[in-house]
Amino acid sequence: MSERYEVRLSGAGGQGLVLAGVILAEAAALYDGKNAVQTQSYGPEARGGASKSEVIISEFSIDYPKATEIDLLLCLTQEACDKYTSDLKKKGIIIADSRMVKDLPKGDYVIYNLPIMDTAKEKVGKTFVANIVALGAIAHLVEEVSFDSVLKAVLSRVPKGTENLNKRELVG
Amino acid sequence: MSEKVVFYQGNEACAEGALYAGCKFFAGYPITPSTEVAEFLARRLPKEGGAFIQMEDEIAAMAAVIGASLTGAKSLTATSGPGMSLKLENLGFACITEVPCVILNVMRGGPSTGLPTGPSQADVMQARWGTHGDHPAIALVPGSVQETFTETVRAFNLAERLRTPVILLTDEIIGHMREKFTIPAKGEIEIWDRPRPTVPPEEYKPYDTSEGIIPPMADFGSGYRWHVTGLNHDETGFPTNIPSLVEPEERRLMAKVTENLDIIEKYEYIEKKGSKVAIVAFGSSARSTRSAIAKAAEGGINVDFLRLVTLWPFPSHVVNEMADKVDVIIVPEMNLGQMIEEVERSVKGKAEVTGVNRADGEPITPDQILEKIREVS
Amino acid sequence: MAFDYDQYLRPGKLPHIWCPGCAHGIVMKSIIRAIDREELEKDNTVIVSGIGCASRMPGYVDFNTLHTTHGRALGFATGVKMAKPSLNVIVVAGDGDALAIGGNHFIHACRRNIDITLIVFNNNIYGMTGGQFSPTTPHGKLASTTPYGNPDYAFDVVELSMGAGASYVARGTAYHAVPLTRLIANGIAHRGFSVIDALCTCPVTYGRRNKLGSGTDMLLWFKGNTVGKKIADKQPEKAEGKIVTGVFKQDEKPEYCDEYAKIIEKVGSQA
Numbered sequence: 001m002s003e004r005y006e007v008r009l010s011g012a013g014g015q016g017l018v019l020a021g022v023i024l025a026e027a028a029a030l031y032d033g034k035n036a037v038q039t040q041s042y043g044p045e046a047r048g049g050a051s052k053s054e055v056i057i058s059e060f061s062i063d064y065p066k067a068t069e070i071d072l073l074l075c076l077t078q079e080a081c082d083k084y085t086s087d088l089k090k091k092g093i094i095i096a097d098s099r100m101v102k103d104l105p106k107g108d109y110v111i112y113n114l115p116i117m118d119t120a121k122e123k124v125g126k127t128f129v130a131n132i133v134a135l136g137a138i139a140h141l142v143e144e145v146s147f148d149s150v151l152k153a154v155l156s157r158v159p160k161g162t163e164n165l166n167k168r169e170l171v172g
Numbered sequence: 173m174s175e176k177v178v179f180y181q182g183n184e185a186c187a188e189g190a191l192y193a194g195c196k197f198f199a200g201y202p203i204t205p206s207t208e209v210a211e212f213l214a215r216r217l218p219k220e221g222g223a224f225i226q227m228e229d230e231i232a233a234m235a236a237v238i239g240a241s242l243t244g245a246k247s248l249t250a251t252s253g254p255g256m257s258l259k260l261e262n263l264g265f266a267c268i269t270e271v272p273c274v275i276l277n278v279m280r281g282g283p284s285t286g287l288p289t290g291p292s293q294a295d296v297m298q299a300r301w302g303t304h305g306d307h308p309a310i311a312l313v314p315g316s317v318q319e320t321f322t323e324t325v326r327a328f329n330l331a332e333r334l335r336t337p338v339i340l341l342t343d344e345i346i347g348h349m350r351e352k353f354t355i356p357a358k359g360e361i362e363i364w365d366r367p368r369p370t371v372p373p374e375e376y377k378p379y380d381t382s383e384g385i386i387p388p389m390a391d392f393g394s395g396y397r398w399h400v401t402g403l404n405h406d407e408t409g410f411p412t413n414i415p416s417l418v419e420p421e422e423r424r425l426m427a428k429v430t431e432n433l434d435i436i437e438k439y440e441y442i443e444k445k446g447s448k449v450a451i452v453a454f455g456s457s458a459r460s461t462r463s464a465i466a467k468a469a470e471g472g473i474n475v476d477f478l479r480l481v482t483l484w485p486f487p488s489h490v491v492n493e494m495a496d497k498v499d500v501i502i503v504p505e506m507n508l509g510q511m512i513e514e515v516e517r518s519v520k521g522k523a524e525v526t527g528v529n530r531a532d533g534e535p536i537t538p539d540q541i542l543e544k545i546r547e548v549s
Numbered sequence: 550m551a552f553d554y555d556q557y558l559r560p561g562k563l564p565h566i567w568c569p570g571c572a573h574g575i576v577m578k579s580i581i582r583a584i585d586r587e588e589l590e591k592d593n594t595v596i597v598s599g600i601g602c603a604s605r606m607p608g609y610v611d612f613n614t615l616h617t618t619h620g621r622a623l624g625f626a627t628g629v630k631m632a633k634p635s636l637n638v639i640v641v642a643g644d645g646d647a648l649a650i651g652g653n654h655f656i657h658a659c660r661r662n663i664d665i666t667l668i669v670f671n672n673n674i675y676g677m678t679g680g681q682f683s684p685t686t687p688h689g690k691l692a693s694t695t696p697y698g699n700p701d702y703a704f705d706v707v708e709l710s711m712g713a714g715a716s717y718v719a720r721g722t723a724y725h726a727v728p729l730t731r732l733i734a735n736g737i738a739h740r741g742f743s744v745i746d747a748l749c750t751c752p753v754t755y756g757r758r759n760k761l762g763s764g765t766d767m768l769l770w771f772k773g774n775t776v777g778k779k780i781a782d783k784q785p786e787k788a789e790g791k792i793v794t795g796v797f798k799q800d801e802k803p804e805y806c807d808e809y810a811k812i813i814e815k816v817g818s819q820a
Contacts, residue, residue: 022350026179029352036179038350042289063462064538065349197632218813223631225809228657232624235617235654239597239628242615243636247628265618392613392629393636395592399559399608401616410562410608 005057005144006067009134010084011076011100014047016131020074021053023135023153024145028057031149037065050079057144072142074134075101076116085109095137097130112137132158176355182320182346183208186250186276187216188355189324194363195274196222196245199236201229201255204288205344206278209250230258234275238262241271242400244391246328250276253295254285256302263337264303265402267425270379270389272331272366274324276340278347279506281533290533291344293455294507299339300484306422308429310436311339311484313454317351322361323481329364330436334428335386341483343506345456345535369396378409379421385428429485438481439490444474449548450498450523452491452515454480457504457536464541473549483511488518495519500548504528504536524548557581557591559611566605568676570756570764572723572749576670577606579726579747580639583733594637597626599651601643602677602751603670620651623658626665634806638664639737644671645683648704652684659713659742663805666736666743669706672751680754691758706746707797716741718798723749724771725794732796741804748775748792 007024009017018040025038037056043049054067072093075081078101081094085105088094094109097116104111114137120130132154139150180188187209190198198217200210210226217224222245227233230251237247251259256277266273279295281287295302299311310330314323320342327338369376369388378398379387387407390396403411404418412418429436442465453461458479465475476498478490491514495501501523503512512527519525528544530536558581567573584594594612598604600619607614613636617625622640630638647655647669658665674692675681682692682699685706689698710718717739721729729747736743750756750767761767771792778795781788 022179025350029179030177035352039345040348044288062351063459063466064535065345065456065459066535066537068537068539197628199628199631218809219816221813221817223809223813225627225631227624227627228653231621232627232654232657235621235624236628236631238617239615239625239630240632241628242613242625243629243633245632247632261618262621262624392595392615393593393633397591397611397613399614399616401608402618403616 003058003060004062005142006070007055007057007072007074007138007142008052008067008070008084008087009054009074010052010080011074013042013049013051015051015076017051017053017076018042019157020131020135021055023157024138024150025055025057026157027149027153028055028145031152032146034059034144035062037062039065050083052080052084072138074138076130076134077101078103081105093141095134095141112141175357175360177352178355179350179352180317181208181348181350182314182317182342183250183278183348184212185317185321185353186324186340186342187212189321190248190274190328191216191220192321192355192361193325193328194246194365195248195328197237197240197247198222198249199225199227199233199240199247200249200251201227201233203230203252203255205280205347206250206252206276208347209276213248230255231261234259234262237273238266238269238271241273242392244394246272246332248274248276250278252278252280253282253292256295256298260298260303264305264307266337267303267307268402268404269400270335270387270425271337271400272335273337274327274331274340275337276342279341279343281531287533289344291456291506291535292531292533293343293457293505294510294531295341296483296505296507296510299341306426308336308425309339309484310334310336310429310482311341312438313341313480313483314346315455315458315479315481316346317349318353319481320346321353321355325361325363329362332366333364333386333435334432335366335389336428341455343455373397377407379405379407381407381424385424385431433485436482436485437487439487440477440479440481441490442477444469444476447474447476448499449473449502449545450476450478450494450500451502451504451541452478452480452511453504454483457506460536460538461504461541463538464545467538467542468545473545475545486514486518488514491515491518492520492522495522498523500524500526502526502528502541502544502548504541506530506536552582552585554578554581557584557610559609562609565609567602568753570750570752570767571602571676572672572764572768573603573606573670575723575726576668576729576747576749577609579730579733580641580668581610582730583737584639586730586734587737589637589737593635594639595626595629597622597629597638597640599642599646601646601675603641603643604646606641620646620649621654622646623651623654623665623667627658627661627663630663630665630806631809634664634810637737638666640665640667642667642669643676643683644669644673644685644706645675648684648706648709656709656713659710659715659744661805662714662716662741662802664740664742666733666745668733668745668747670749671706671746672749672755673703674751674755676751676754680758692755693758706744710744710746711798715744716798716800716802717743717796719744719796720746720748720792720794722771722775722794723747724768725775728794735796735799739799741800741802
């Protein structure tokens with residue numbers, strides 16, 4: 001892998017992006033034995049408003065903790081997709097929610113337009129697990145973090161009693 | 173307790189470090205971006221035989237921390253810029269009465285309400301001179317989650333040993349950033365306690381310096397009845413305005429810091445061969461600096477790096493020596509130029525000093541610093 | 550046998566700074582007698598104050614004493630009590646200290662119902678700074694900063710305390726020193742936040758300006774212009790135009806440190 005693998009999870013406040021970033025970083029740092037740093041930027045809104053969570057994964061120590069040349073961008077809103085694509089590397093991966101993001105960016109990117117919100121809603125009936133569905137997609141697509149580690153990290157973080165729900169979403 | 177690896181925020185690491193240091197009391201008031209410290213300790217302190225209280229405002233929180241410390245409890249409060257402005261009143265009280273306590277300021281944009289969720293390093297001078305009057309100041313500036321833990325422990329140690337408030341100065345990035353870090357096993361880091369009196373109560377003078385510059389401090393309720401006042405006082409603790417008694421005490425407060433630099437000062441100096449440029453930075457700006465220096469080295473430019481872990485007292489002698497070697501010193505800071513004034517004062521004209529500044533709520537990027545390195549090289 | 554005040558006074562600290570005619574000394578003596586009546590141990594008693602004339606009192610008495618910043622005494626006292634609930638904590642404050650700059654701390658200490666006894670030395674003026682109007686200066690009265698009469702309306706310490714949730718509220722006067730001692734002693738004995746509004750006099754910066762006579766005249770005024778709570782309750786016509794004194798509230802209500810102790814007990818074993 002290159003020195004830094006940069007992930008940005010973007011969307012709106014309340015979509016669980018910070019938690020998703022924490023889980024992804026924990027998977028890399030605690031279970032895969034790599035270094036990982038998770039940061040976030042958010043506005044005054046607890047729900048709604050723009051929100052992003054970033055994870056840097058590296059075999060080496062990580063100095064600058066923010067993403068500058070993104071390898072993977074998750075967009076759960078159109079606004080986030082429009083705003084953040086410019087920070088994506090060439091050949092970088094975009095995972096965009098197929099319901100929320102209708103206008104996909106043009107450029108030298110690898111785009112996955114996936115029904116993240118719909119999967120969360122239809123399979124579980126709860127859109128708030130969209131973050132875990134998205135993590136599942138990321139875990140499948142990204143070599144820098146193993147699926148098993150993401151699963152372990154999810155199960156150690158999610159509320160007790162929802163382990164099966166969350167596991168199903170991740171594997172689903 | 174054995175060593176434990178966790179994935180924590182800087183704010184959580186501060187709270188964990190406080191517990192490791194023996195903190196038994198926290199008083200605070202909700203404020204972004206420091207609230208996680210209060211939330212963490214609200215959960216943990218009652219489990220560890222301590223007490224947590226959310227006060228009606230920042231002023232009362234600082235007051236409660238000093239009150240608790242007077243009973244012998246190691247005490248912490250945490251806040252950010254607007255709250256720090258309010259705490260300064262009683263910070264001065266802790267300075268003059270010599271009551272140990274630790275104050276975390278997770279810096280955010282300002283002045284006033286400013287940018288509550290954006291990082292900043294604009295409280296550099298507030299940490300030094302915020303409260304009125306001459307007073308000693310110690311400010312520690314950790315640069316990672318792990319270091320937030322260790323520097324919190326050190327903040328308590330210094331506060332206790334020197335009987336003075338210690339400020340921990342982080343920023344929104346360090347406070348909210350999550351990294352893997354190790355909670356050391358119990359006993360791995362030495363814990364210091366305040367000096368307590370050995371003389372019988374009837375002989376106790378709370379500010380008696382015959383045994384040394386740091387007078388022993390008795391806990392309220394331990395049989396030593398003494399008077400604590402924010403007025404200038406003599407060795408018995410009672411108010412005085414006799415000039416010959418006032419000034420030596422004022423000078424002693426400052427000397428507690430200047431005569432203990434060996435335990436207070438802490439920095440990391442990475443010297444490169446033949447470098448003509450050096451950078452002085454701390455906190456999250458130091459992380460950007462490290463990346464920038466690595467990139468500069470790839471392009472064949474060697475840059476020295478002084479990373480401060482103790483910001484106040486400022487290590488003027490180190491910066492001054494650096495100026496003998498290099499031609500230019502770059503000072504990246506997330507403000508419009510505060511620490512740079514200390515650097516300029518320290519180099520005494522021996523090197524050019526230039527800043528990389530940012531005050532828009534975004535961190536200074538490695539590229540910004542790299543650009544400056546190239547410009548001056 | 551005469552009461553031995555010396556056992557509670559610090560040798561060499563008198564004379565006090567209070568002016569001739571000031572009633573603060575009387576209130577201090579009532580507090581000392583109340584402490585004696587309640588048999589508080591000196592080593593386990595902390596007296597906390599803020600800034601002002603009343604706030605100099607802790608310097609004279611032989612306890613663990615804490616003279617803090619203006620208005621903040623209750624914040625400091627709360628920290629002392631929370632960190633070591635076994636200590637008896639008494640706060641002394643003037644009306645400006647307790648109710649203006651310290652007003653926020655005052656109402657929240659009442660609400661929290663922490664076991665602290667607050668005695669407000671209420672002389673209706675900022676004395677130490679030379680007679681500026683305070684939150685208890687009556688409407689229309691003269692002060693150095695109300696040269697044309699006070700346009701503000703005063704707080705009623707008793708009503709404010711009761712409204713904010715203090716569980717023991719009483720009012721006495723420096724003229725009625727014996728009942729005042731009893732009111733303070735009851736406040737100390739009460740488990741919860743206690744407020745005693747101790748009406749006293751400042752002939753130098755308040756009385757003189759408002760032509761209220763000497764310190765003695767001002768004290769005697771209390772004699773003729775107060776009525777006990779029990780009488781006022783039975784015969785309200787007797788209380789008309791007068792200040793009512795006595796115990797206004799004494800409720801059994803969960804105390805803050807006790808409540809926190811329950812939390813410790815509940816979660817402490819999970820450590």
